[in-house]
Amino acid sequence: QVQLVESGGGSVQPGGSLRLSCAASGSILSISAMNWYRQAPGNQRELVAGITGGGSTNYADSVTGRFTISRDNAKNTVYLQMNSLKPEDTAVYYCNVRAIERTPSGLRAGSAWGQGTQVTVSS
Helix, strand or coil, X not given: CCEEEEECCEXXXXXXXXXXXXXXXXXXXXXXXXXXXXXXXXXXXXXXXEECCCCCEEECCCCCCXXXXXXXXXXXXXXXXXXCCCHHHCEEEEEEEEEEXXXXXXXXXXXXXXXXXXXXXXX
């Protein structure tokens, strides 16, 4: 089973920066898409940014130009660099990966979620 461990959340003033990391472990054969989602209180979980196995990226309109997603395939890790943070960026941020993993019964494609990390932007 693929496990994800997130780090890098915290509290920052408006205009500040944070960098989130999410490391995947387990019997992983390959990872395709790696994504960051966020969920603010009372809101649905929304896609913030995604990166494919080939390195193509996509962003929510609200973060374009401020956030950058990247990945280190050797480390099975995805990052989210967040700059010019705004109070409306406050949320719990979750990473999500789609991977093919080895199981006793063969290969299995699946999706895994991190535990979430709180990002708070406030003066």
